Amino acid sequence: MLDVATIRKDFPILSRKVNGKPLVYLDNAATSQTPQQVIDVIVDYYSIYNANIHRGVHTLSQEATDKYEEARHKIQAHFNAEKAHEIIFTSGTTHSINLVANGFASLIQKGDEVIVSALEHHSNIVPWQMLCEKTGATLKVIPMNEEGELVMSDYDNLLSNKTKLVFVNHISNALGTINPIEEIIKKAHHVGAAVLVDGAQACPHIKPDVQKLDVDFYVVSAHKMCGPTGVGMLYGKETWLNKLPPYQGGGEMIAEVTFEETTYADLPHKFEAGTPNICGGIAFGAAIDYMNSIGFDNIATYENELLDYATKKLLEIDGLRIYGNTKNKTSVISFNVGNIHPYDIGSIVDKLGIAVRTGHHCAQPIMDYYKIPGTVRASFAFYNTFKEVDTFVDAVKRAVQMLS
Numbered sequence: 187m188l189d190v191a192t193i194r195k196d197f198p199i200l201s202r203k204v205n206g207k208p209l210v211y212l213d214n215a216a217t218s219q220t221p222q223q224v225i226d227v228i229v230d231y232y233s234i235y236n237a238n239i240h241r242g243v244h245t246l247s248q249e250a251t252d253k254y255e256e257a258r259h260k261i262q263a264h265f266n267a268e269k270a271h272e273i274i275f276t277s278g279t280t281h282s283i284n285l286v287a288n289g290f291a292s293l294i295q296k297g298d299e300v301i302v303s304a305l306e307h308h309s310n311i312v313p314w315q316m317l318c319e320k321t322g323a324t325l326k327v328i329p330m331n332e333e334g335e336l337v338m339s340d341y342d343n344l345l346s347n348k349t350k351l352v353f354v355n356h357i358s359n360a361l362g363t364i365n366p367i368e369e370i371i372k373k374a375h376h377v378g379a380a381v382l383v384d385g386a387q388a389c390p391h392i393k394p395d396v397q398k399l400d401v402d403f404y405v406v407s408a409h410k411m412c413g414p415t416g417v418g419m420l421y422g423k424e425t426w427l428n429k430l431p432p433y434q435g436g437g438e439m440i441a442e443v444t445f446e447e448t449t450y451a452d453l454p455h456k457f458e459a460g461t462p463n464i465c466g467g468i469a470f471g472a473a474i475d476y477m478n479s480i481g482f483d484n485i486a487t488y489e490n491e492l493l494d495y496a497t498k499k500l501l502e503i504d505g506l507r508i509y510g511n512t513k514n515k516t517s518v519i520s521f522n523v524g525n526i527h528p529y530d531i532g533s534i535v536d537k538l539g540i541a542v543r544t545g546h547h548c549a550q551p552i553m554d555y556y557k558i559p560g561t562v563r564a565s566f567a568f569y570n571t572f573k574e575v576d577t578f579v580d581a582v583k584r585a586v587q588m589l590s
């Protein structure tokens with residue numbers, strides 16, 4: 187069992203007030219909060235050993251390089267990548283997906299097909315549309331059902347020897363659905379297609395094993411798992427990363443440069459042009475350490491209880507509808523009450539100190555499916571409490587009274 191009261195003391199922001207009320211932070215699917223253990227690492231970096239990496243012979247540069255590469259190894263161990271150079275530091279999920287989509291422009295052509303799911307975040311849709319525009323490849327969509335699940339029999343029909351790539355999220359940020367990525371990967375490989383899994387929403391809740399999944403690319407953002415913004419990773423199988431051309435040109439990613447010809451550096455540096463977010467990368471490693479010290483099994487058990495409790499309490503409100511009712515979901519609740527606009531509920535509960543997200547959650551195709559402009563989304567983390575759920579449900583009741 188988690189000692190949530192003690193855990194909450196690690197997060198300075200959780201003791202602040204918003205609009206005169208104690209903050210109830212239920213927007214974890216947008217970004218997670220940062221524990222003191224990670225804040226300390228950021229302060230230490232800038233206070234003690236701020237320097238550029240991989241270049242300097244001086245002591246500070248060595249220290250910074252060692253810490254940065256140590257973080258890469260932590261990330262490798264956490265996601266169980268076979269090799270450290272299969273972990274590419276990026277600025278986050280969006281950057282990682284664009285890197286892969288851009289690289290595939292030289293590997294696919296007109297007549298090829300790529301498959302996306304109906305449950306994607308815009309950042310796992312738009313880069314692929316741009317790829318299709320550039321290459322003439324065709325984008326196919328795995329449809330969803332009322333429960334917010336992918337229709338897997340339709341996926342079977344979309345796959346063929348024309349399929350070159352499948353990209354799907356591990357967990358939907360808008361509905362919380364956990365997608366059957368093992369099955370999706372296996373079937374894609376059967377027709378020779380590669381698979382990219384967007385793990386941005388999965389990484390705060392579960393610990394994926396990229397080798398066991400046999401996934402070709404797995405991408406995350408540190409800020410969804412207690413790390414800072416502006417840093418994330420691309421995991422790619424070595425064979426794929428060798429096939430992809432570099433994304434950006436610049437310093438750090440080259441072996442040799444003349445005006446006649448440039449040769450590229452080995453992995454991972456081939457994809458890491460320019461000075462990276464050094465402090466962010468090191469803090470990402472610290473965030474992984476922190477989350478593992480809490481334990482992903484403990485996190486899952488606790489968050490499931492919180493999700494069940496919040497679902498039950500919210501459904502007591504007349505006219506409240508939850509979108510995404512699959513059994514396989516994590517701690518996200520997307521809902522509307524009657525015809526009340528989600529923004530109005532969001533604004534009123536904010537006055538009561540509660541942070542939730544309202545709108546389309548960067549997943550407009552899902553909102554279109556349900557024919558709604560958006561939802562109110564409450565998303566929970568291991569540091570949220572049952573009492574906070576009560577406060578939230580009371581606030582929604584109050585908002586509904588005021589608005590109807």
Ligand SMILES: *Cc1c(COP(=O)(O)O)cnc(C)c1O
Nearest residue numbers: 278279280307309359386387407
């Ligand atoms: C947050 C999120 C993204 C985008 O992550 P960035 O950090 O903004 O790049 C993509 N996909 C999913 C499922 C997300 O939850």
